[in-house]
Amino acid sequence: MLRFREEHLIGGVARRLKRGVDSGMNPGEVFSRVQDHVIASARAHVEREILEAFVDKVAATPEGPLHDVLNALCDLYALSTIEADRAWFLEHGRLTSTRSKAITREVGDLCRRLRPVAGDLVAAFAVPEALLRAPDLIGEQR
Structure with a gap:
């Protein structure tokens, strides 16, 4: 579930960034507009990484x-x-x-x-x- 959430969020950020840049917006402005999605994606990534490392250590x-x-x-x-x-x-x-x-x-x-x-x-x-x-x-x- 954590991997699905991470991949979904990152895909959403990528689509939003591409759409904004493709429409001619300033890249900095585009990033500012999707910053909440970037932060959510980063959090999801870290949570998934922690879980996978935890699972590996428990298994060992x-x-x-x-x-x-x-x-x-x-x-x-x-x-x-x-x-x-x-x-x-x-x-x-x-x-x-x-x-x-x-x-x-x-x-x-x-x-x-x-x-x-x-x-x-x-x-x-x-x-x-x-x-x-x-x-x-x-x-x-x-």
Whole structure:
């Protein structure tokens, strides 16, 4: 789904840029007019790249507890990314409302499954204490 969104958005940007330049508009003006589409395309590209790198790293991790946690985190990333842009996926026929609701439920389930290791994850990623908005939510009193 992330690859489809990226390719669709990039194709749309290319068509808009070409149409503007072909009509004789100043290229800078054309770019300014499609800047929101360029930014959306860039975001979609980065999100897809992150997911693919994440999938590769999980696949390279030996079976065991670490693999299970990383796999759940990867699923959470993928599903929460789709959930965050579900309107786009709905508008483009890639998601039904029933499936959208199922994704939201699964995101909640994954968060609950990962809750017991949240403190370990924060420590593993070396998140500075000053950046933690609600440290008591991860089970550690500070």
